[in-house]
Amino acid sequence: MATTQAAKRQKSSKDVPYELIYWPGIPGRGEHVRLALEEAGASYTDSAHQKDGMNLVLSQIDAKNVGDASNPPPLAPPILKHGDLSISQTPNILLYLGPRLGLVPSAEEDEDAIYKVNGLALTALDGLSNGPHDCHHPVATSQYYEDQKPEAKRKSADYLANRLPKFLGYFERVLQGEASKGGKWLYGGKLTYADLVLYQCLDGVKFAFPKATARMEKEGKFGKVFDLYHAVQERPKIKEYLASERRQKYSDGIYRHYPELDEE
Template identity: 50%
Template structure:
C-alpha cells in the first residue's frame, strides 16, 4: 500500500522535507493534493481530511501522512515515524531521539526563515509588512542564521563517526532535511550565503553530497521537484537579502 502525503499543491514548503525522505528511499507514495480529482484525489480531498468529523484526531494543517489506518501530522513527527521504515534513522533507539531533536531544531530554523518575510502576521500580504520584513530578515542574516549554522557545523564536526553525516555513519532523514534547509537558504538569500562554503565547509559538503545521491539527483531533475516560488517558505525578495557580516 502506498503512503499518502498531504500537502498544498504548487509548494515545496514543509512537505518537501518528507518528500526527500520518500524519494531517497524510493518509497511508493501518492501526493494527494496533486492527484486527479476523478480518482478521489486533489486539494478537496486533503481539505476533507482536515475538516473531517470522523477522524479520531484530525490534523491541524498539512503536511500529514496516511499509512493504512494511521494518520500522522507535523513534519518532524512524520519523519520520526518514517525514518526506521525507510532505513533513514539510526539503528540505535537512543540516537533516534537525538535525530528527532536535530530535526526539531531544523524546524525552528525553518520557522525563522518564514518569519523573515512575514514578521507581523501570516494573514497579511508581504507587501503589507515590507519594512518590518527588512528589519527581521537583516537581523536573521546577521545573528540567527550564523547561530544555527555554527551549531549544525559543530554537530557535524563532533560526530564520533565522522563529519560526513549529522548523526551516525550513514545517511538519515536529518541529513536530507539539512540539505533542504541549506538549499532553500541559497535561494532566498543568495548574497548572504555567497560564502557559505567558506564559513561552513562541512555543511556545504553535506549539501553537495546529498544532491549527488542517485535517487535525490533524479528527483531534483524531475517534474516532481517543484520550483521555489514566492508563495512558499523560502522566498527571494532582493530587498531582504544582503551580504553576511
C-alpha cells in the same frame, strides 16, 4: 489491547503505499517527507500531483472533519496516511517514517538514535525553516508581505547577521563532533532523515537569500555544512528526483525570494 491494536495496524499497513497529502504548487513542509520517501525508494502517492489534490487537502482540514475512531483530525498538512493510520506534523511524520525507511539506525544498533536524529531535524526546522518564514511575515501571517515590508527588512537583516550564522555554526559543530563519526553526515556515520531535513532547509535558504548564502559558502566557515548539502544533492535517487517534475519549484511558500531582503 494496545499491543493487539498496534500489531493489527502494522499488519494492515505493511504492503500499502504511503499517501502524502500536501498543498500543490509549493515544496513547503511536505518536501521533507518527499525527500525521505524518495531517498528510500518507497512507493507513495502525492496529492500535489493529483487532479483533485487541492480538494483532498481542504477536505482534511475542513472544520467538519472530526477524524475517525482511531485518528484525530489534522490541523494542517502535511498529512501522512499509511493503512489505517493518519498522522500530521512534519517531524512527527519523519519520526514514524525514519525506522521504516532505514533513515535512522535500528533500535538494536542504537536504541536512542531516533531521538538524537529527531532533535537535529527539529533544530534545522526551527532555525532554517521557521526563521526564514518569519523574515517575510514578521508581523502577521494573515497580512500580505507588502503590508509589512519595513518590518521584514529589519527582521531579515537580523536573521542574516545573527540567526542564520548561529544555526549553520551549530551544524558545523555537530559535523565536527565525535557522534557524527566522520563528519560527512550528522549522526552515526550514515545518512539519516536529519541530513535530508538540513539539506532541504539550506536549499530553501539559498533560494531566499542567494547573495548571503553564496558569501557564507565562499568564506568557508561552514564548509562541512555545505559539503553535506552537496553530498545529499548528488545521491542517485535524490539527484533523479530533483531533476524530475515531482520536485516543485519555490514560489509563495515558506521560502520566498525578495531581493530587497537579501544582502545589498
